[in-house]
Amino acid sequence: MKKKTRILLCEDDPNLGMLLKDYLIAKGFETELAVDGNEGLKTFRRSSFDFLILDVMMPQKDGFTLAAEIRQDDKHTPILFLTAKSMKEDTLEGFKAGGDDYMTKPFSMEELLARIQAILRRSAALPDADEVVQFTIGAYAFDYQKQKLSSPGFEVKLTTKENELMYLLCKNKNGIMERGYALKAIWGDDNYFNGRSMDVYIAKLRKHLKNDPAVEIINIHGKGFKLLVP
Amino acid sequence: MKKKTRILLCEDDPNLGMLLKDYLIAKGFETELAVDGNEGLKTFRRSSFDFLILDVMMPQKDGFTLAAEIRQDDKHTPILFLTAKSMKEDTLEGFKAGGDDYMTKPFSMEELLARIQAILRRSAALPDADEVVQFTIGAYAFDYQKQKLSSPGFEVKLTTKENELMYLLCKNKNGIMERGYALKAIWGDDNYFNGRSMDVYIAKLRKHLKNDPAVEIINIHGKGFKLLVP
DNA sequence: GCTCTCGGTTAACTTGATTTAACTGCGAAA
DNA sequence: TTTCGCAGTTAAATCAAGTTAACCGAGAGC
Numbered sequence: 001m002k003k004k005t006r007i008l009l010c011e012d013d014p015n016l017g018m019l020l021k022d023y024l025i026a027k028g029f030e031t032e033l034a035v036d037g038n039e040g041l042k043t044f045r046r047s048s049f050d051f052l053i054l055d056v057m058m059p060q061k062d063g064f065t066l067a068a069e070i071r072q073d074d075k076h077t078p079i080l081f082l083t084a085k086s087m088k089e090d091t092l093e094g095f096k097a098g099g100d101d102y103m104t105k106p107f108s109m110e111e112l113l114a115r116i117q118a119i120l121r122r123s124a125a126l127p128d129a130d131e132v133v134q135f136t137i138g139a140y141a142f143d144y145q146k147q148k149l150s151s152p153g154f155e156v157k158l159t160t161k162e163n164e165l166m167y168l169l170c171k172n173k174n175g176i177m178e179r180g181y182a183l184k185a186i187w188g189d190d191n192y193f194n195g196r197s198m199d200v201y202i203a204k205l206r207k208h209l210k211n212d213p214a215v216e217i218i219n220i221h222g223k224g225f226k227l228l229v230p
Numbered sequence: 231m232k233k234k235t236r237i238l239l240c241e242d243d244p245n246l247g248m249l250l251k252d253y254l255i256a257k258g259f260e261t262e263l264a265v266d267g268n269e270g271l272k273t274f275r276r277s278s279f280d281f282l283i284l285d286v287m288m289p290q291k292d293g294f295t296l297a298a299e300i301r302q303d304d305k306h307t308p309i310l311f312l313t314a315k316s317m318k319e320d321t322l323e324g325f326k327a328g329g330d331d332y333m334t335k336p337f338s339m340e341e342l343l344a345r346i347q348a349i350l351r352r353s354a355a356l357p358d359a360d361e362v363v364q365f366t367i368g369a370y371a372f373d374y375q376k377q378k379l380s381s382p383g384f385e386v387k388l389t390t391k392e393n394e395l396m397y398l399l400c401k402n403k404n405g406i407m408e409r410g411y412a413l414k415a416i417w418g419d420d421n422y423f424n425g426r427s428m429d430v431y432i433a434k435l436r437k438h439l440k441n442d443p444a445v446e447i448i449n450i451h452g453k454g455f456k457l458l459v460p
Numbered sequence: 461g462c463t464c465t466c467g468g469t470t471a472a473c474t475t476g477a478t479t480t481a482a483c484t485g486c487g488a489a490a
Numbered sequence: 491t492t493t494c495g496c497a498g499t500t501a502a503a504t505c506a507a508g509t510t511a512a513c514c515g516a517g518a519g520c
Contacts, residue, residue, distance in 0.1 A: 199497060203499070452506070464520095467514105485497085486496085488496100
């Protein structure tokens, strides 16, 4: 049985807090509710979470301050801020850094759920930019963090999209990397144009990989791609 | 113990003024209240502050004029304007440059607090000029306080902008330093020209860093830059 | 005051990454 | 074997980043 995703919800309004908590639990998340920033920090340190939802306006300690403190220990757990709509767009922009996102009140619970799932999907499918991940693919070495693909006497710098696509292929090497999954993970949305775009990148990777004839990316019609490696 | 953040509040309505002052003090800020623009300027010159809150509509001297005068001596202390909601959006836009922001009355004190925190956090992205901060980057040593970058048999003095940019890159080494974040932290505003300016500085840093081929600044299209270090 | 230098910005232009679009061909199912 | 949707290719369009040089203003030194 799969482990449930743990969410820390930090919201001072008890009505909204309980409402959201119950909703998230009903949707299959393990959810803990903290009523202010200080309690939030304690709860965060006491346990471990996969996702944080922080209200920006809270007594004692606001959401931004809390986030900054949390980020000292933990660089990666995605944070979603809940803000009043009165806040200016660009004041908030700064807080979208590093996988964080924000949502202006009021919002529907469905919106919230959709946002959580989108963020989780992306952060689960692709490693963080500073994570060291390496693969050996036939005569090639692939370094995700450095965005480089090399074989004896050869090296290319991969673009972001090439890099992410290469990663997904490697993760599923000799197995199927599904089209829809990759499109959602990399482009965020599975549609005609993104599909065409992905094909363009598959072509680029094939070109990069043509040094070693034993390595190839084959298509599984209607399913996705398979990176064949010896 | 950490020094308290000092706020200068300039507001002619005595009721609102005292209310805000008490609230800010309760939230742990050292706060001084000035009742008009002239007094505000005097107070500003007499002491030193980390944050300014200026009412736009004041007798004697309005907030914008005051801000302009203050900006002659001081380029960086963030300013938050309090404005009547009747004011045109686009009149205000002009005053958002350089880390400044505005808030339309009426607002809740929680909102005000959240906004202050948000702005302070952004302006806190860079250490103080006298703080000792050092990084080792491959064969290089970078000293933020001395504004120097050195490698065996080599040393350059960095300009302020180079120095700040280098700091942000180092702080996120092997991870993404986001464009928008850096632009707001260093230039105070994310716009086309500042973006171009930043690119110029990235180029300068790349030149400085070309001694050690293992160190490089790569671009993450649409996101920012990554300082790759072994 | 005048001029020089320096840090920084602006502007125009080049290069690169990504998307869009149109067109081609293959493969699976009827 | 025809048909249709998926995949592959290519080129153009778009937008982001990189380069270079001119420009500008402030402070240093005359």
